[in-house]
Amino acid sequence: MNIHPLRIGRTKVPFGQFYGGLQGFSVSEFAADKDHFIWVPIHAYLLEHPTVGPILVDTGISPAQAAHTDYYRGSIMEHVMDADEYDLPAEETMPAQLARLGHRPEDIRAVFVTHFHEDHVGALNLFAHAPAYLGAAEYAAREDKVFGLVPLAYPPSVAAITDWRPLEFTGPALGGFAGSADVFGDGSVIALPTPGHSPGSTSVLVDHRFLLTGDAMYTIRHLAVDQVRAIQTSGETRYVDSIRRIQWLRRELPELLVLTSHDHTEYGERLITGLATGQLSDADLAWAKSYEQATFDELANINPARLPRFVPAADGGSVGHAE
Numbered sequence: 001m002n003i004h005p006l007r008i009g010r011t012k013v014p015f016g017q018f019y020g021g022l023q024g025f026s027v028s029e030f031a032a033d034k035d036h037f038i039w040v041p042i043h044a045y046l047l048e049h050p051t052v053g054p055i056l057v058d059t060g061i062s063p064a065q066a067a068h069t070d071y072y073r074g075s076i077m078e079h080v081m082d083a084d085e086y087d088l089p090a091e092e093t094m095p096a097q098l099a100r101l102g103h104r105p106e107d108i109r110a111v112f113v114t115h116f117h118e119d120h121v122g123a124l125n126l127f128a129h130a131p132a133y134l135g136a137a138e139y140a141a142r143e144d145k146v147f148g149l150v151p152l153a154y155p156p157s158v159a160a161i162t163d164w165r166p167l168e169f170t171g172p173a174l175g176g177f178a179g180s181a182d183v184f185g186d187g188s189v190i191a192l193p194t195p196g197h198s199p200g201s202t203s204v205l206v207d208h209r210f211l212l213t214g215d216a217m218y219t220i221r222h223l224a225v226d227q228v229r230a231i232q233t234s235g236e237t238r239y240v241d242s243i244r245r246i247q248w249l250r251r252e253l254p255e256l257l258v259l260t261s262h263d264h265t266e267y268g269e270r271l272i273t274g275l276a277t278g279q280l281s282d283a284d285l286a287w288a289k290s291y292e293q294a295t296f297d298e299l300a301n302i303n304p305a306r307l308p309r310f311v312p313a314a315d316g317g318s319v320g321h322a323e
C-alpha cells in the first residue's frame with residue numbers, strides 16, 4: 001500500500017535527550033541544559049489501505065500546541081514545556097498535509113497512536129469519528145500524569161476520542177517479538193510491542209517492508225543501542241530489549257526499512273523525500289541499504305565514524321545541530 005510521510009512541524013530538543021543516554025546525561029541535566037538544542041522533524045504517516053481506506057499513524061502537533069499558551073493552561077505541562085519548543089508552519093499542519101494528498105480529516109478511517117506523548121497526539125481531536133488503536137499497556141497507563149504520559153493533561157487533543165481500541169499482542173511471534181496484532185486481519189498492518197520509551201509504545205509493520213517505530217527509536221542510529229541511546233526516564237531495560245527485537249526483525253526481513261518520527265539524519269530525510277509518491281524506488285531502497293551497511297556491522301554495532309556529535313551554532317546561539 002502507499003505510505004506517505006506527513007511532516008507536522010519540528011521540535012527543539014536537547015542533544016542529550018536524543019543521544020546522551022550512555023554518557024550520563026541525566027534527567028536533571030535534561031531539564032537544566034538550555035545550550036545544546038537541535039531541531040528535529042515531527043513526522044506522522046498516512047497509509048492508504050486498499051480496503052480500509054486512509055489510516056494515520058500518529059498525528060503530530062497542533063497549532064494551539066505550537067502557540068503554547070492556551071493548550072497547556074492549567075496542566076503541569078504549562079511549566080515543563082519551553083514556550084518555543086515547537087515550530088509549525090501553516091503548510092505543515094495536519095489538515096494541510098492531508099489536503100496535499102487529497103484527503104480531509106473526516107476521510108481518515110482509523111488512527112494508530114504509537115504512544116501518548118504530546119508530539120504524537122496533538123491533532124488527535126480531528127479524528128474523533130475514527131477508532132484509535134494503541135498498545136493495551138499504553139492505554140492502561142493513560143492516567144499516569146507524571147512522566148509525560150499524560151493524555152489527560154492534553155484534553156484539547158484527546159478528550160473527544162470515544163472509540164479507543166487497546167491492542168493485545170496475542171497473534172503469532174514475528175522476528176524477536178513473542179506476539180503481534182494483525183490489526184485488519186490481512187497481514188498488511190501488524191502492531192508490535194516496543195515498550196520502554198513509554199509503558200506501551202507500539203510499532204507498526206506495514207506490508208512487512210516498513211517499520212514505523214514512533215519514538216521506540218528516534219533515528220536509524222539508535223539501532224546501535226549499545227553505543228547510541230536516548231535518555232530514559234523509566235523503562236530503560238525494556239527500551240533496550242525492544243531495540244534488540246527490532247534488530248532481530250531486521251535480520252529476518254532483509255528489505256525492512258525503519259521509519260521513525262524524528263529522524264533528522266541524511267538517512268531519515270532521504271527516505272522521507274523518497275516516499276513523496278507513496279512508494280519507495282528501487283534506487284532509494286538500494287541507497288538506504290548501502291547506507292545501513294556503511295553504518296552498522298552485522299550485529300548492529302555502529303561505525304565509530306557515524307557516532308552522533310553535537311555541533312554548536314556558528315553564531316554562538318543555543319541551537320546547534322547533530323552530525
Ligand SMILES: [Zn+2]
Pocket residue numbers: 117119120214215261262
Ligand atoms: Zn516524539
